[in-house]
Amino acid sequence: MLHAASLGLVLFGTWLLLSGMYVPLLLTLGVVSCAAVVWVARRMDVVDHEGHPIQLGWRALIYWVWLGIEIVKSNISVARLILDPKLPIHPVLVTLKAGQQSELGQVIYANSITLTPGTVSIRINDNTILVHAVVKAYAEDLESGEMDRRVTGIEGSDPPQLLGSR
DSSP: OHHHHHHHHHHHHHHHHHHOOOOHHHHHHHHHHHHHHHHHHHHTTOOSTTTSOGGGHHHHHHHHHHHHHHHHHHHHHHHHHHHSTTOOOOOEEEEEEOOOSSHHHHHHHHHHHHHSTTEEEEEEETTEEEEEESSHHHHHHHHTTHHHHHHHHHTTSSOOOSOOOO
16 A cells, blocks of 8 residues: 555656646646556556566665765766777677666666666676677776675665765
């Protein structure tokens, strides 16, 4: 029931932000439509800890801040590569061990790799992730395990740290 209530609040908050309308009739219709969506989602049995992972809580917020900083730093690094007249791009494939205990954790890890410019997750298989990196240095950064440790920390094994380097 907690997941359904949380989903309803997230849906209504999103609806409210996107609509920009604060007329009582429209607010009522928004509440009714969000309640209907939650009801249908519950009947379909898709409201669970993976579909709406509220158990991640504050740890996910801390991770998102760290990931946002890493994305900005990677954007700058990739821009430097592209603007370099020599275009020093040497793509590599690397297989990384995913230290996460759940499929959700592994998906968060693989998506985080893909969100970071210069790297793309190609495949997840048996707790390993095949990653394409534009240059070897990006692959080595991933092999250091910093992102893996932080995603594992979201699951509750280790508390994630806010500061770090890529």
